[in-house]
Amino acid sequence: MQRITIVILLLVLVGSGLAVIFSKHNSRLVFIAIQKTEQELDNLQVRWERLTIEERMLAEHNRVEKIARKKMGLIELDRKAIVYIRL
Numbered sequence: 001m002q003r004i005t006i007v008i009l010l011l012v013l014v015g016s017g018l019a020v021i022f023s024k025h026n027s028r029l030v031f032i033a034i035q036k037t038e039q040e041l042d043n044l045q046v047r048w049e050r051l052t053i054e055e056r057m058l059a060e061h062n063r064v065e066k067i068a069r070k071k072m073g074l075i076e077l078d079r080k081a082i083v084y085i086r087l
Helices: 003-057 061-072
Strands: none
Touching: none
């Protein structure tokens, strides 16, 4: 009876050790995945900032006006040629 108890306790001990190893391994895998995701988030934030700056540069009034004058033939009207309509 004592031998059976010792064998059962030994099996429980080995099983417990294997469970600890398995859970440690899984937690490391999750930690690695979190680090990769955080790095990807940082890269996306940098890209977003660059795109926002680029958008601001492309939408500047001077640039838009210059392109409109060059490509579309935009001209500035004389004040006398402007007709105001009152509603």
